[in-house]
Amino acid sequence: MHWADYTAMRLSEKYDSQVIASGITPSGEFHIGHLREILTAEMIHRACLDSGKKSEYIFIVDSMDPLRRVYDFLSDDYEKYIGFPLANIPAPNPDGTPNYNGENYAIHFLKPFLDALKQIGVIPKVVMNHETYENGDFAEKIDLAIINREEICEVIEKISGRELPEGWYPYNPVGSDGSMDGVIVTGYEKPYVYWTDRKGINGKSDIRKAEGKMPWRVDWAAKWGVHGITCEPAGKDHGAAGGSFDTGIPICRILGSEPPGKMVYEWIQLKGSGPMSSSTGNTIGPIEALGLVPPEILRYVIARTKIKKHIDFDTGPSLFEMADEYERLVSNPPDDKDLSKKKKVARDTALGALRLSQVKRGDNPSLSTAGVSFRHLAMLAQIKSDDDDIWRSLNKSQHLDGKPNQVLINRLSRMRNWIDSRHFPEEARIKIQDIITKENKKKISSKQEEFLNQLFTKLEKIEWTEKEISENITSLSSEIDINRREAYVALYILILGTEYGPRIASIMNEIGREETLKIMSKSFQ
RNA sequence: GGGUCUGUAGCUUAGUCAGGUAGAGCGUCCGGCUCUUAACCGGAAGGCCGCGGGUUCGAACCCCGUCAGACCCGCCA
Numbered sequence: 001m002h003w004a005d006y007t008a009m010r011l012s013e014k015y016d017s018q019v020i021a022s023g024i025t026p027s028g029e030f031h032i033g034h035l036r037e038i039l040t041a042e043m044i045h046r047a048c049l050d051s052g053k054k055s056e057y058i059f060i061v062d063s064m065d066p067l068r069r070v071y072d073f074l075s076d077d078y079e080k081y082i083g084f085p086l087a088n089i090p091a092p093n094p095d096g097t098p099n100y101n102g103e104n105y106a107i108h109f110l111k112p113f114l115d116a117l118k119q120i121g122v123i124p125k126v127v128m129n130h131e132t133y134e135n136g137d138f139a140e141k142i143d144l145a146i147i148n149r150e151e152i153c154e155v156i157e158k159i160s161g162r163e164l165p166e167g168w169y170p171y172n173p174v175g176s177d178g179s180m181d182g183v184i185v186t187g188y189e190k191p192y193v194y195w196t197d198r199k200g201i202n203g204k205s206d207i208r209k210a211e212g213k214m215p216w217r218v219d220w221a222a223k224w225g226v227h228g229i230t231c232e233p234a235g236k237d238h239g240a241a242g243g244s245f246d247t248g249i250p251i252c253r254i255l256g257s258e259p260p261g262k263m264v265y266e267w268i269q270l271k272g273s274g275p276m277s278s279s280t281g282n283t284i285g286p287i288e289a290l291g292l293v294p295p296e297i298l299r300y301v302i303a304r305t306k307i308k309k310h311i312d313f314d315t316g317p318s319l320f321e322m323a324d325e326y327e328r329l330v331s332n333p334p335d336d337k338d339l340s341k342k343k344k345v346a347r348d349t350a351l352g353a354l355r356l357s358q359v360k361r362g363d364n365p366s367l368s369t370a371g372v373s374f375r376h377l378a379m380l381a382q383i384k385s386d387d388d389d390i391w392r393s394l395n396k397s398q399h400l401d402g403k404p405n406q407v408l409i410n411r412l413s414r415m416r417n418w419i420d421s422r423h424f425p426e427e428a429r430i431k432i433q434d435i436i437t438k439e440n441k442k443k444i445s446s447k448q449e450e451f452l453n454q455l456f457t458k459l460e461k462i463e464w465t466e467k468e469i470s471e472n473i474t475s476l477s478s479e480i481d482i483n484r485r486e487a488y489v490a491l492y493i494l495i496l497g498t499e500y501g502p503r504i505a506s507i508m509n510e511i512g513r514e515e516t517l518k519i520m521s522k523s524f525q
Numbered sequence: 526g527g528g529u530c531u532g533u534a535g536c537u538u539a540g541u542c543a544g545g546u547a548g549a550g551c552g553u554c555c556g557g558c559u560c561u562u563a564a565c566c567g568g569a570a571g572g573c574c575g576c577g578g579g580u581u582c583g584a585a586c587c588c589c590g591u592c593a594g595a596c597c598c599g600c601c602a
Contacts, residue, residue, distance in 0.1 A: 241528040267596080334549090345540065
């Protein structure tokens with residue numbers, strides 16, 4: 001059984017209808033790691049719907065969280081905004097300076113991410129956390145938190161093992177300058193929290209407004225109650241013993257609600273370079289990734305992996321395998337003849353991953369395949385610049401019957417982007433040789449050399465089409481009585497530096513007569 | 526120091542929650558397609574399931590220990 005289906009089954013034992021949630025702080029550019037947060041939750045949500053139960057999926061944007069520091073992509077102007085809620089500060093310009101006439105910081109980073117989510121078929125109910133404060137929905141929880149301040153304090157200290165500072169308060173008011181840093185609470189009289197800020201100015205915050213927020217560990221627990229969340233998968237950083245999930249559970253109860261069950265997922269890493277981090281620039285944005293990888297494949301990367309396994313995201317060779325695995329699974333699904341328990345489980349898991357990878361829920365996976373492997377398409381895209389040539393070639397190789405469908409057209413366009421990007425794996429790149437290496441020259445026999453020389457003469461005169469080139473290779477090899485394989489190998493060594501490759505006549509046709517003859521003459525003279 | 530997760534073929538992994546002969550894909554090798562698209566088709570090799578103990582008629586799976594890796598106990602998906 002697929003993990004999402006299993007979770008859905010478990011959830012349905014506890015609740016009749018579900019509210020599945022994700023939460024992210026929009027402190028910077030969103031990266032592909034955030035997609036795991038989103039998709040893990042969204043797939044559970046879909047699994048609930050697929051099992052015939054009611055479910056809602058909400059995406060809580062932690063827009064009330066403060067700016068913690070001046071990140072590398074921000075200019076020093078942001079120094080003055082440290083401690084401000086992200087919803088209250090201006091978005092950065094491309095050069096990192098604040099854009100005072102534009103949208104706020106949280107929205108700025110959120111928007112492109114939501115566009116990416118739309119492309120992968122995720123349409124959440126978006127909740128801006130600062131609005132939940134603004135409209136007073138947190139007031140009751142804040143009141144309870146303040147009343148039970150001692151108990152919450154004890155819970156955090158006991159479970160997380162860290163000591164809270166003297167005078168810790170489960171509410172951080174926004175001070176007179178807009179920052180929550182250094183504001184000391186001096187009293188509480190519902191609905192007002194009284195404070196003195198770092199400038200020594202006194203004031204009060206209305207807990208029914210966005211004039212302050214609960215600290216992270218309390219805020220999260222309060223959200224569970226306010227939104228009636230029944231499931232919120234958390235990154236492993238929150239899931240560790242003593243982490244915010246563990247303290248959230250008792251705090252949620254203190255605040256009068258029943259917490260969701262603990263569920264923890266692993267991180268996505270960029271292969272070989274450790275965890276994603278906006279600050280080190282070690283990222284791939286969801287938009288960038290979607291320019292290269294079809295959305296259903298991106299979903300599949302998440303769906304095929306159990307949530308407790310870490311994923312090495314890699315736009316190199318393993319992406320080929322992943323995509324081809326997807327195609328295979330669709331076109332050749334595991335059969336159900338064998339009823340052994342384990343095989344049945346494996347089959348259900350694979351088919352579940354496939355089902356949850358569809359951009360639109362309920363779509364037939366076979367509509368999402370191109371009928372051509374990534375590898376093959378990558379090769380064709382490199383040797384043919386005209387799309388129509390590719391469709392012709394695919395018809396000839398019987399990958400395609402007639403005109404390409406939209407899926408295939410999209411795949412090709414993404415493939416071209418991928419090839420043009422720095423993410424395309426070098427191993428898959430077709431490299432036309434400038435000049436033959438000494439090593440390769442040794443591999444060429446005198447017979448092969450004769451063949452190449454005579455071919456050179458012929459190629460100077462013929463009409464430059466793939467068909468003509470191919471026919472001349474064939475006829476010449478018969479004329480001078482060289483094994484046809486040998487003849488091709490010689491050409492591959494000369495032009496690609498390998499002993500095998502894609503149809504050589506296509507490549508010669510694509511690079512042109514002049515270039516081809518140049519390579520040949522440079523190598524043999 | 527305390528804790529969580531992960532460890533199965535060269536690689537990616539299924540199977541662990543409900544113990545019953547270890548499955549798959551990629552890669553590799555061999556062969557076919559009357560011979561060149563890196564396409565397509567067929568076959569083969571490859572596993573003390575991290576290691577040691579225990580429970581059991583029977584353990585990849587349960588229990589104890591141990592090793593390795595990742596992560597958490599300020600902030601992070």
